[in-house]
């Protein structure tokens with residue numbers, strides 16, 4: 001009997017056509033794929049959710065595949081359809097991050113809220129470079145591409161093909177720039193003293209580690225990634241800081257006057273220089289206050305790569321922790337009852353004294369810790385010089401056409417631009 005069955009199986013296998021074998025293999029592969037999908041899109045997020053809820057975290061329920069994404073897009077679209085009322089202009093969190101705002105309202109605490117955007121659990125915790133540095137870059141084209149990729153990322157988190165095409169184009173522009181520079185160096189032209197020159201130097205050098213092992217510096221691919229990072233991190237952020245500073249100083253002309261007074265006192269009509277910049281107190285206070293209320297980077301994310309305990313909660317690997325800079329910068333517990341108001345005076349005695357709880361670390365527009373922004377001093381220097389030069393020459397106010405509409409395209413932008421009226425100051429040259 002056993003032999004009979006065995007023979008039957010052997011016979012039926014032997015008789016099976018290549019097509020049915022192929023069909024069987026495809027079916028098996030599909031089954032494996034479906035099991036992996038199920039694990040990725042449902043079982044793993046649900047496990048994560050259960051583990052976090054069991055420790056007291058509250059928030060929205062995980063929904064298959066899209067998490068809170070559909071709801072997020074719906075709320076964002078509605079929020080972006082109208083500007084912020086001008087009687088409380090700095091109160092724009094519900095417009096910029098409506099889902100998080102609602103989650104916090106419903107679940108009370110700023111410190112721990114679950115939301116499941118992009119199929120992952122998120123957890124809120126409390127606890128320029130200018131074109132001259134990249135003399136070979138073509139800023140307009142690159143800038144347009146970076147902006148476009150930002151818009152696409154933020155609009156739908158999809159449209160992957162378009163994103164990839166843009167990424168390919170950015171890389172190909174950068175590769176072209178690098179090859180041109182490499183060729184120039186080979187032809188004996190002096191290497192340029194700029195960031196790209198330094199990065200390329202590393203590409204050509206060998207380094208020895210402590211054990212004496214020698215390894216090559218950065219690869220061309222790494223240089224491309226660094227160029228992308230510096231271009232985006234350096235250009236966008238500083239540009240929006242200056243933009244929001246113009247907006248804030250137009251809304252609060254008394255601070256515009258005070259900042260101009262200081263600039264004229266320190267520099268007169270001369271070009272701002274590095275020594276004078278370090279003596280600017282009011283301008284620094286103004287920039288800090290703008291960075292507090294309008295942080296260019298409104299949120300930072302970190303993913304746990306292994307189980308970790310933070311603030312008494314054990315997070316499994318794969319949890320996305322979101323640091324909502326925008327929310328923490330206006331947390332009344334940290335900043336006082338006037339947290340939502342523009343008052344550079346709060347920084348009169350420095351950053352630590354501006355916050356009600358100096359140890360809380362509630363001001364981190366440039367991040368914190370080992371990955372803190374490496375361009376922060378340069379950014380502030382650049383902003384002070386640019387602002388100084390504007391204040392020396394012009395008084396400015398918002399045009400009646402201006403609609404106050406902060407929104408995020410990776411960084412915090414004015415949705416409809418910022419039309420301002422400039423009035424040239426007499427004797428400004």
Ligand code: HEM
Pocket residue numbers: 128129229230233234235237238241295296297300301365366367370371372373374375376378379
């Ligand atoms: C107002 C202007 C700026 C703001 C608000 C800002 C903010 C930030 C923040 C929040 C991060 C950390 C992001 C994260 O870890 O998720 C960061 C990183 C970084 N920033 Fe800036 N930044 C500014 C200007 C600049 C400038 C001018 C440069 C370059 C010249 C620059 C270069 C970088 C780089 C290279 C990193 C990555 C550092 C690392 O990962 O180790 N940033 N910046």
